[in-house]
Amino acid sequence: MRYSFRILRFDPLEDKRPYFQEFAYETNEKKSILEALMDIRNDQDCALSFRYSCREAVCGSCGLVINGKFDLACRTMLESLGTALVVIEPLPNLEIQKDLIVDMEPFWRALYSVEPYLQPAGERPEGGYRIEDRVMERIDKYVSCILCGLCYSACPVVSRDERYIGAAALAKLYRFIKDPRDKRGYKRWFRVNTEAGAWGCDTVFKCNEVCPRYVRPADGIEGVRRALVGAKITRLFKRRG
Amino acid sequence: MLSHDVVIVGGGLAGLMAALAIDPKLSLAVVSRVHPLRSHSVAAQGGINAALGNNPNGREDNWEKHAYDTIKGSDFLADQDAAELMCRRAPAAILELEHLGVPFSRFPGGVIAQRPFGGAGFPRTCYAADRTGLVILHALFEQSVRRQVKFYSEALVTKLVAENGRLVGLTVFDLATGEVLPVRARAVIFATGGYGRVYLRTTNAYINHGSGIGMAYRAGVALKDMEFVQFHPTAIYPKNILISEAARGEGGYLLDNRGRRFMADYAPSTMELAPRDIVARAIQTEIDKGNGFEREYVHLDLRHLGEKKINKRLPSIREICIKFAGVDPVYAPIPIQPAQHYSMGGIDVDQHGATSLPGFYAAGECACVSVHGANRLGGNSLLDTVVFGKIAGEAVSDYVQGSRARDGDEKLLLDAAAGEKAKIAGWLARSQGFRAHHLLNNLKIIMSEKVGLFRTRRQLEEALEAIREIREDYGRAFVSGRCLRYSQAIVNLIEFGYMVDLTEVITLGALQREETRGSHYRLDFTKRNDQHWLKHTLLSLRDGRPAVDYRDVRVTKYQPEARKY
Numbered sequence: 184m185r186y187s188f189r190i191l192r193f194d195p196l197e198d199k200r201p202y203f204q205e206f207a208y209e210t211n212e213k214k215s216i217l218e219a220l221m222d223i224r225n226d227q228d229c230a231l232s233f234r235y236s237c238r239e240a241v242c243g244s245c246g247l248v249i250n251g252k253f254d255l256a257c258r259t260m261l262e263s264l265g266t267a268l269v270v271i272e273p274l275p276n277l278e279i280q281k282d283l284i285v286d287m288e289p290f291w292r293a294l295y296s297v298e299p300y301l302q303p304a305g306e307r308p309e310g311g312y313r314i315e316d317r318v319m320e321r322i323d324k325y326v327s328c329i330l331c332g333l334c335y336s337a338c339p340v341v342s343r344d345e346r347y348i349g350a351a352a353l354a355k356l357y358r359f360i361k362d363p364r365d366k367r368g369y370k371r372w373f374r375v376n377t378e379a380g381a382w383g384c385d386t387v388f389k390c391n392e393v394c395p396r397y398v399r400p401a402d403g404i405e406g407v408r409r410a411l412v413g414a415k416i417t418r419l420f421k422r423r424g
Numbered sequence: 425m426l427s428h429d430v431v432i433v434g435g436g437l438a439g440l441m442a443a444l445a446i447d448p449k450l451s452l453a454v455v456s457r458v459h460p461l462r463s464h465s466v467a468a469q470g471g472i473n474a475a476l477g478n479n480p481n482g483r484e485d486n487w488e489k490h491a492y493d494t495i496k497g498s499d500f501l502a503d504q505d506a507a508e509l510m511c512r513r514a515p516a517a518i519l520e521l522e523h524l525g526v527p528f529s530r531f532p533g534g535v536i537a538q539r540p541f542g543g544a545g546f547p548r549t550c551y552a553a554d555r556t557g558l559v560i561l562h563a564l565f566e567q568s569v570r571r572q573v574k575f576y577s578e579a580l581v582t583k584l585v586a587e588n589g590r591l592v593g594l595t596v597f598d599l600a601t602g603e604v605l606p607v608r609a610r611a612v613i614f615a616t617g618g619y620g621r622v623y624l625r626t627t628n629a630y631i632n633h634g635s636g637i638g639m640a641y642r643a644g645v646a647l648k649d650m651e652f653v654q655f656h657p658t659a660i661y662p663k664n665i666l667i668s669e670a671a672r673g674e675g676g677y678l679l680d681n682r683g684r685r686f687m688a689d690y691a692p693s694t695m696e697l698a699p700r701d702i703v704a705r706a707i708q709t710e711i712d713k714g715n716g717f718e719r720e721y722v723h724l725d726l727r728h729l730g731e732k733k734i735n736k737r738l739p740s741i742r743e744i745c746i747k748f749a750g751v752d753p754v755y756a757p758i759p760i761q762p763a764q765h766y767s768m769g770g771i772d773v774d775q776h777g778a779t780s781l782p783g784f785y786a787a788g789e790c791a792c793v794s795v796h797g798a799n800r801l802g803g804n805s806l807l808d809t810v811v812f813g814k815i816a817g818e819a820v821s822d823y824v825q826g827s828r829a830r831d832g833d834e835k836l837l838l839d840a841a842a843g844e845k846a847k848i849a850g851w852l853a854r855s856q857g858f859r860a861h862h863l864l865n866n867l868k869i870i871m872s873e874k875v876g877l878f879r880t881r882r883q884l885e886e887a888l889e890a891i892r893e894i895r896e897d898y899g900r901a902f903v904s905g906r907c908l909r910y911s912q913a914i915v916n917l918i919e920f921g922y923m924v925d926l927t928e929v930i931t932l933g934a935l936q937r938e939e940t941r942g943s944h945y946r947l948d949f950t951k952r953n954d955q956h957w958l959k960h961t962l963l964s965l966r967d968g969r970p971a972v973d974y975r976d977v978r979v980t981k982y983q984p985e986a987r988k989y
Contacts, residue, residue, distance in 0.1 A: 194909070221630075225861040230907035236462040237629040239665045239744060241558055244462045258747050280600065281910045287459070300566035301525030311519045313534030319527055326527050326552070326559050327740075330461055362527070 185209045186261065188223060190231065191272045193279045201279065203270075210261070216269070217245055217256040220283075233283040240395055243331030247283055248272040253337045253393035274336035290332045293348035297356040297375065304366035314363055325358035325403055327396045334390035334400050346379040350390035353381055354403030360410050369414045381407040425834055427608040428453045428574075429824050431594060432615060433581050433636060435460025437468075437557070437806060438788025438813035439615030440564035443573050444524075445817025450824055454573055455596060455607070457580040457631060457915070460565050464617055464629040465809065468557025469668035469740065471539060471549035472521075472810070473803035474514035478531055479538040482546035487511040489545055492982060494804060497543040497699045498768075498797025499942035499952065500984040501649065501960070501977055506775050506793045508980065510804075513811045518550050521810065525563040528552050529737075539737075540673045541802045543699035543989070547673075549803040554668050554740045560806065578910075579605075581636070582918050584612065584643040584784065585840045591783035592833045595841045597848075597918060602908030604844045606837035610827045611820045614640060614771060614786040615813060621864075622923050622930075623764035624872040627659050627666035636790050638922025640771040641929065645779045646964040646973070648792040649769035650926070651933030652943050654800055655877050656765030657703040661721040663748045664763040667741055669802040671726060671758075672696040674737050678707065679723040679757060680715040686722075691989040698989040701799040701943045704762040708877050711761065723757035730754075762877060766805060768796040768943065769933070772962060777816030783827060787816040794960065797977075798942020844918075851917055854902035860917045863901060867894055867920075867927060875931050880947045884935040891931060895924045932970055933961045954984045 186208045193201035206223045214222075217235055224231040234244040238257045245256040250270050252259075261269070277285035328351060335341055335349040356372060359365045375381045381404055390400045428451045432439045435456035446452045456463065475490040477483050490511040495502050518536065522528060529537040529552055540547040552559045568575075578599040585592045585606075593608040619634020620626035641647050657678075658667040672678070678696050680686045690706040691698035698706075707722055716722045726734055731754045734742055738753075745751045745758050770792035777785040777793075788809040795808055874887035898921055903913045939953040940946050962973040 196909070224913065225859070229903045229905050229913035230911065232910035232912070234458075234462075236458050236631050237464065237467050238663075239467060240747065241555070241740070242458075242462040242464075242466050242629065244458065260747075284910050295569055298570075300570040301523075301563070303523060307519055307523035311522055311536060314530055315532070315534050316530040316537070319530050322527060323553070326562070327555060329466070329558065330562075362525075364523075364525070 184211065184267070186219070186267050186269055188219070189268065189270045190283070192282050194281050195279065214261050215257050216247070216249055216259045216261060216271070219261055220256060220271070232281045241329055243329035246274050246331045246333045246336070248274065253333045255331060255395050258395060274332060276336040276338065276341045277332070287332055289345065290335045290349070290351070293335070293352045294330070294355060296348055297352050298367070298371060299352070299355045299359070301359060301362065301365050302367040302371070303364050312364055318363055321361050322358045324398050325354050328354060328398045328400070329396055331395065333393045333395060337389040337393045339387055339389060340383050340385050344379070344383065347383040348375070348380060350384070350400035350404060353407050354398060354400035357403035357406040357410070360407065369418070373411070373414070375407060376411050381411060425606055425608055425837065429609070430611050430613070430820055431455060431607060431609040432613045433594070434463065434615035434617060434788070435575065435577070436463035436465035436615060436617055436788065437561060437564065437809035439613070440561070440568055441810050441813030442613050442615060442787055442817035442820070443568055444564065444571065445814045445821070447821035448571070450821060452573060453576055455576045455579050455581055455594070457578065459577045460568070460575060461561065463561060464632055465557050465561045467629060467666065468806055469554045469666060470541065470670035470673065471551035471556045471803045472518065472560070472806035473541070473544070473548050473801070474518040474550055474807065475511065475546070475548050476515050476518065476536060476538060476550065478535045479547040482538060482548055485546035485548055487514060490514065490548060493544050494795065494801055495797070495982050496987060497799055497801040499799055499987055500954070500958065500982070501797030501941060502795050503793065503978040504980040504982055505978050507795045509775060510795050510807060510811050514807055517807065517810045521560060521563065524567050526552065526560050539670060540697060542669055542672070542697045542703065543801045544803070549673065551670065553736070554670055554738045557806065580915050580918065581639065582844050583840055584639045585837055586643050586781055586784070587836055589781065591781055593837050595837070595844045597844070597915065599910050599915070602911065604841045604848070606841040608833055608837060610824050611783040611785065613777065613816050613820055614790050615788045616790045618767040618789040619923065619926050620764050622867060622871050622927050624868040625659065625664045625761070625763035627656055627664055627763050627765045633919040633923055634926050635919035635922040637771055638925045640779065640784070640786065641925055641965055642922070643781060643784070644965060645781050645784065646772040646962040647769065647929050648772040648960050648962055649794060649933070650767070650930045650963065651937055651961060652768035652798050653764060653930065654700060654766035654768060654943050655704040655762040657700055657707050657762055658724050658760040659763035659765070660745065660749050661759040661761050665744050665748055666765070667724060667744070667758060667760055668738070669700070671724060671738060671741055674733065675729055677725045678703070679725050680710050681717055682715070686710050686715065694989040699799055699801060702989060705877055705945060708762055717759065721759040721761040724760045725757040726753040727755065727757065766800055768792070768794070768798065768800050775815070776819035777812055778819060783823060785816045785820050787812045798944060848914060851901055851903050851914070852906070852908070854900070857900035857902040858897045860901055860903065860913060860920055863894055863897055864916065864920055864923070867891070867923065871927055875927070875934060878945050878947050879934055881935065884931055887931045888928065888935065891924060891928050898924060929963045929970060932972065933963060936972055937961060958984065
């Protein structure tokens with residue numbers, strides 16, 4: 184089968200603007216987009232730059248826009264595209280560093296802003312925690328997140344307001360709020376009670392649509408909103424009482 | 425010049441565990457060729473062993489039984505005191521991980537769940553569904569963020585710089601700029617992982633070239649037991665993505681083309697849950713006899729587990745099968761074949777992670793303590809990274825208190841960086857010769873055909889000769905076109921030189937060891953020989969050539985016995 188790859192190229196140090204370059208590619212095997220990109224780099228242009236690591240959809244390196252669809256290059260099979268023309272672009276909402284490699288820093292900064300780490304109270308309990316599986320199951324889908332950034336780059340709110348921290352960070356916060364081991368006080372997370380945080384979401388649900396791990400991060404945003412309202416009511420009553 | 429008290433190379437489980445154990449008063453940096461969350465640890469699926477005794481069928485379990493299973497699984501090549509140390513520390517390590525945020529699956533009563541794994545007398549593998557590596561790596565990374573650990577990501581270490589037996593620092597290829605940077609360090613911990621990509625079939629990530637192990641070797645540090653290469657029994661055909669041992673731990677069957685559970689012929693009492701070396705050889709034997717499919721694979725059948733159990737315990741496995749092989753394990757058996765998976769051997773370290781080069785430490789898969797001996801048990805690799813990563817971090821913190829950087833170090837490092845730069849310039853300047861990916865492919869073919877599951881003197885000798893020819897070709901390598909920034913082509917060329925060294929050491933160790941033990945199966949010496957070979961292979965570079973030494977295995981209380989399952 185012959186394919187025509189149209190790949191976005193850009194080196195901000197040398198090029199005035201991004202451009203598409205065409206590569207012919209032929210294969211009779213069942214190849215992923217990632218494998219095809221590696222073949223093209225090896226045989227046609229060693230300078231073609233893109234990220235990759237695990238090739239099994241768990242490390243989160245290779246998010247791209249493939250024929251207009253956000254996905255990981257490693258888990259997208261060429262034959263599944265149903266066309267011989269393959270258009271490859273880097274993730275939007277992030278600056279291009281070179282070709283298909285984007286600067287993930289804004290995504291990481293957004294993540295760090297929610298203090299994305301377990302904050303237990305005190306020392307670890309002797310003999311470990313006692314947590315029923317049904318309680319742990321509540322955070323199951325959120326801990327499947329691989330932080331690939333697809334939801335961040337597909338989010339229409341992020342594209343118009345760079346202050347918005349996006350779905351992955353909010354879903355991560357929800358994962359900790361719901362974790363019975365985490366004892367962070369309201370003061371440590373109420374800062375997401377803003378338009379740049381939980382209230383920024385337009386409920387367009389692009390994040391749910393593009394997530395390669397079926398995390399449904401928008402459920403996490405919804406959860407944080409409920410938690411914010413709940414915390415406010417609780418505090419109101421406390422003050423009155 | 426960048427300068428740190430401690431530089432950890434590698435941001436996987438061993439590297440991050442070490443980072444969290446470094447004295448916070450010291451200046452620490454973690455250098456990683458990818459963002460830490462993209463490290464191969466993330467792909468670990470099935471679990472991590474500790475004798476917690478939480479499983480109703482495992483109440484009698486204790487760390488000594490875990491140690492015995494580990495030692496027997498190692499075909500008695502593990503140093504027994506080291507295996508005991510790891511297993512004794514395992515329960516506390518799991519509870520520490522839990523306190524750091526790892527969301528383990530639970531049993532009724534709220535304790536951490538445990539499942540059966542190969543070669544284990546009791547179900548002692550703790551897990552988070554089939555994404556155990558993912559959740560542990562993320563939890564450790566999150567805690568590193570909390571500790572504000574300094575990361576240099578997408579930076580490939582290219583050389584360990586030492587002089588007169590003294591560590592000085594490193595040179596680093598920074599992908600974002602294409603520059604080679606010198607980094608001064610009083611101590612270095614390598615947590616650089618394995619070398620799966622020297623084989624055609626491997627479960628490892630694309631980044632697992634093993635250059636870290638090669639850099640240690642080039643710096644004069646010995647490599648230990650490198651001939652012991654683990655082939656995982658169940659890698660999906662044809663992409664060779666790992667299908668966790670948990671699939672068999674949860675009750676999966678291995679079937680030949682007549683639907684027969686052939687493990688009955690090889691390990692009648694443990695069947696599919698025999699250790700990996702035995703199961704992998706059994707599968708390959710059946711395929712070679714024509715009892716598989718297309719002479720390539722056999723079936724791993726999970727259908728009888730039912731959709732509910734598969735979704736609860738093995739959700740990622742189901743997803744991998746559907747996405748990458750077009751097979752839904754709820755309705756059809758999975759095509760599987762053995763593929764390279766893990767390196768039992770590695771940089772020779774003691775129980776503190778220290779090498780023979782003062783200030784240079786190693787932990788995780790790139791290191792060999794040795795706890796896995798000739799065959800590692802499933803669930804013991806994550807444990808190794810967590811226990812020995814932490815130990816190395818603590819040991820380095822102690823070491824650095826008594827050490828100082830010296831004048832003259834800067835010049836050494838600048839010279840080393842200039843040398844690395846010149847090497848890269850040479851590749852870029854050449855307009856013809858050998859392309860890196862062709863050389864690498866040739867190397868992989870040699871290793872797969874001649875240094876695989878079954879070995880003979882003749883094949884190993886042929887492999888050695890071919891590897892040495894490839895080394896010559898490497899001297900005439902080139903890249904076509906202009907590429908420096910974010911160039912994986914340059915990265916691959918830098919690493920390739922070290923891969924050639926590694927394959928030579930693996931092959932030489934395998935040629936010398938005239939016995940069969942664990943993963944090392946010699947068709948011309950099919951018996952284990954404790955009289956001559958109850959010892960570790962140590963290969964180091966002397967006067968530019970590999971020199972071999974041996975060291976006796978440390979035995980505490982388990983005399984070698986026949987290994988029956």
